[in-house]
Amino acid sequence: MSALIIRDLHKRFGNTEVLKGINLDIDSGDFTVLVGPSGCGKSTLLNIIAGLETATAGTIEIGGRVVNAIPPKDRDIAMVFQTYALYPSMTVRQNITFGMECRNIPKPQQDEAVARVARLLQIEPLLARKPAQLSGGQRQRVAMGRALVRDPKLFLFDEPLSNLDAKLRVEMRMEIKQLHARIGTSIVYVTHDQIEAMTMATRIAVMHQGEVQQFADPDTVYNRPANLFVARFMGAPPMNTIQARLEGEPGRPIVVVGQGDTTVKLPAPASIDAKWLGKPVVLGIRPECIAEPTRQFGDGSTPGLTITAPVEMTEPTGAETIVVMRLGGEKVLGRVAPDIRHTNGTTGTFAVDTRKLCLFDPQTERLIA
Amino acid sequence: MFNSGSPFSRAILYAVAILLAIGYLIPLVVVLLNSVRTAEEIAQTSMIGWPRDWAFHNYVAAWADYCIAQTCSGIRPYMLNSALVTLPATLLSTLLGAVAGYAISLWRFKGDTWIFALVTLGVFLPEQMRLIPWTIVLRDVGLTNTLAGLVMIHTIQGMSFTTLFCRNYYVAIPQDLMKAAKIDGAGFFRIFHRIVLPLSPPILIVTVIWQFTHIWNEFLYGVTFTTGTQQPVTAALIALSASVADVPQHGVQSAAVVVAALPTLLVYLFGGRYFVRGLTAGAVK
Numbered sequence: 001m002s003a004l005i006i007r008d009l010h011k012r013f014g015n016t017e018v019l020k021g022i023n024l025d026i027d028s029g030d031f032t033v034l035v036g037p038s039g040c041g042k043s044t045l046l047n048i049i050a051g052l053e054t055a056t057a058g059t060i061e062i063g064g065r066v067v068n069a070i071p072p073k074d075r076d077i078a079m080v081f082q083t084y085a086l087y088p089s090m091t092v093r094q095n096i097t098f099g100m101e102c103r104n105i106p107k108p109q110q111d112e113a114v115a116r117v118a119r120l121l122q123i124e125p126l127l128a129r130k131p132a133q134l135s136g137g138q139r140q141r142v143a144m145g146r147a148l149v150r151d152p153k154l155f156l157f158d159e160p161l162s163n164l165d166a167k168l169r170v171e172m173r174m175e176i177k178q179l180h181a182r183i184g185t186s187i188v189y190v191t192h193d194q195i196e197a198m199t200m201a202t203r204i205a206v207m208h209q210g211e212v213q214q215f216a217d218p219d220t221v222y223n224r225p226a227n228l229f230v231a232r233f234m235g236a237p238p239m240n241t242i243q244a245r246l247e248g249e250p251g252r253p254i255v256v257v258g259q260g261d262t263t264v265k266l267p268a269p270a271s272i273d274a275k276w277l278g279k280p281v282v283l284g285i286r287p288e289c290i291a292e293p294t295r296q297f298g299d300g301s302t303p304g305l306t307i308t309a310p311v312e313m314t315e316p317t318g319a320e321t322i323v324v325m326r327l328g329g330e331k332v333l334g335r336v337a338p339d340i341r342h343t344n345g346t347t348g349t350f351a352v353d354t355r356k357l358c359l360f361d362p363q364t365e366r367l368i369a
Numbered sequence: 370m371f372n373s374g375s376p377f378s379r380a381i382l383y384a385v386a387i388l389l390a391i392g393y394l395i396p397l398v399v400v401l402l403n404s405v406r407t408a409e410e411i412a413q414t415s416m417i418g419w420p421r422d423w424a425f426h427n428y429v430a431a432w433a434d435y436c437i438a439q440t441c442s443g444i445r446p447y448m449l450n451s452a453l454v455t456l457p458a459t460l461l462s463t464l465l466g467a468v469a470g471y472a473i474s475l476w477r478f479k480g481d482t483w484i485f486a487l488v489t490l491g492v493f494l495p496e497q498m499r500l501i502p503w504t505i506v507l508r509d510v511g512l513t514n515t516l517a518g519l520v521m522i523h524t525i526q527g528m529s530f531t532t533l534f535c536r537n538y539y540v541a542i543p544q545d546l547m548k549a550a551k552i553d554g555a556g557f558f559r560i561f562h563r564i565v566l567p568l569s570p571p572i573l574i575v576t577v578i579w580q581f582t583h584i585w586n587e588f589l590y591g592v593t594f595t596t597g598t599q600q601p602v603t604a605a606l607i608a609l610s611a612s613v614a615d616v617p618q619h620g621v622q623s624a625a626v627v628v629a630a631l632p633t634l635l636v637y638l639f640g641g642r643y644f645v646r647g648l649t650a651g652a653v654k
Contacts, residue, residue, distance in 0.1 A: 052548050073554035085545035089567030098563070102554035146549075 003028040003154055003186035009058030018044050020210040031180050034190045035197035036207035042190045050156055051075050063153040078147035082159040084139045086131040093127040096146050117145045137168045157189040194234045206230045228365040231284045242330040244283040250274040255283050258328020264307055267354050272369035284358035290334030290350050297353040305352045311342040404623035411619045431625035437609045444625050447605035453516050454601055458523035459580040466531020471565050474539040475547050491529030496589050514595050523584045531576045538572040571647035578640045582633045602629045
């Protein structure tokens with residue numbers, strides 16, 4: 001069953017169209033992450049789902065019911081905000097019970113619900129405190145408690161971790177993921193952080209300029225990006241995208257990068273349509289597919305391929321070393337083992353994982369193979 | 370440039386500040402001294418001088434039995450009039466201004482900036498310009514020469530200030546709080562009452578002090594729209610000074626002035642620090 005269905009959703013502010021026909025079908029129990037750069041419309045979309053803003057056109061269905069004309073409080077949703085949005089003059093307990101108070105739920109039932117949520121989130125000792133007396137992580141927990149106590153059909157998270165420091169963010173990320181695994185309620189989660197998207201989501205919707213670029217599971221989004229935007233947005237560092245040509249013959253296509261003596265030839269995915277032969281394409285290759293020459297990719301059944309390339313710079317990160325090199329004249333990043341150091345200006349040898357090459361149409365920027 | 374740390378420049382700073390303070394306080398000192406001097410003494414010597422005999426009975430006379438325009442009851446009934454105008458008008462205008470400021474700042478609606486501009490225009494309209502319109506309104510609603518009429522005028526006019534103050538304060542309340550409350554199911558007045566009002570004491574103290582002081586000290590409407598026993602104390606003081614007795618009663622008049630100024634003075638003394646604090650405070654930390 002679908003927890004949320006969005007059909008042809010448009011949103012216009014004056015003359016600017018911020019959402020240009022969004023279509024999403026979110027299954028019950030899914031953890032869907034809306035990810036994209038700032039200004040892509042993801043927060044507007046979330047606000048429209050919540051009923052805090054109205055759509056210019058299109059329909060929204062939550063739990064099988066069209067909710068366009070239904071106010072936020074009756075949409076059976078709960079929302080967690082980036083700024084936590086805790087009521088400053090109320091205690092933690094009052095913050096959590098405020099929604100039930102508005103719904104005239106009897107006091108004993110309220111107490112029971114608070115106790116359940118406080119135990120779940122381990123905020124029992126904080127119930128009598130005011131938000132100002134809490135740390136950032138504790139506030140975040142209380143904000144989640146306020147959402148959880150509703151027991152809604154759909155949770156909406158609006159960049160909930162952006163105001164936390166890096167360490168706490170990683171901790172809360174895992175906690176939210178575990179929480180989702182335990183309660184199983186559908187979540188729509190907005191973030192600009194592609195790592196949050198990759199680590200938490202069961203489905204990712206990558207948004208850009210008011211459109212959904214790709215809506216798929218994290219592995220597909222990462223390995224088979226639907227277009228160049230997604231390829232360059234997901235991953236840190238992102239996928240290398242370089243100008244290339246397709247040569248060879250049908251069934252044995254070869255992608256060629258560069259000209260003259262810097263030319264590099266790689267076996268292209270055999271699935272590519274023969275009509276691309278002899279035409280320019282954009283080659284997408286993840287940095288981790290370019291490694292030190294001793295690396296074995298996969299189970300070793302695919303014959304390894306090594307290339308040589310001039311090294312421009314190395315960036316040791318501790319867990320690995322990022323190498324900036326020239327591949328057929330184009331700047332490309334590779335990820336090699338942490339203890340490997342290349343001298344700038346020398347030529348290095350690298351192993352290439354050719355199983356995961358992506359090819360894009362230079363005009364439409366869409367994935368073609 | 371001044372180095373404010375050196376003793377010499379500090380001395381100069383203090384000297385200037387003290388001189389300014391003295392200059393500012395001299396009228397008050399003269400009135401205070403005259404309020405305890407007899408009329409004869411003032412007439413024989415001058416308006417400025419140290420009291421020879423402490424004439425505290427001036428205050429008794431000013432409060433209870435001095436004659437103002439044929440009524441010999443002192444300024445007591447007029448003080449009561451002022452209180453009956455000032456207290457309700459202050460409370461009403463503050464409350465209405467808070468609701469209006471809340472609506473304008475946190476419930477964005479079509480034309481809200483225009484409404485805000487119109488309301489605050491009232492801050493800049495001179496009192497004199499509004500005299501005739503108010504005269505017509507008072508006549509039409511039948512409140513000419515009544516305290517209720519003054520309450521109405523001050524409440525409505527005060528809303529320009531109170532709305533401006535409250536709106537500027539509430540604008541700092543994050544929109545996310547409003548969103549959270551709407552999802553929780555709270556409506557316009559519940560959000561106001563449970564979330565916005567508890568954050569408001571700093572700005573409410575500011576508006577109450579501001580309104581109280583202005584309405585209490587207001588003179589033009591008082592003297593224009595009321596006569597006789599309906600006058601607020603500011604208007605009555607003029608009648609008092611105009612009552613030509615055998616000897617000019619400067620002592621009693623001064624005492625009356627001091628008594629009339631006392632409420633706003635007390636409000637300032639007890640609320641002044643909240644006033645400054647409230648003006649600089651943000652809504653939410």
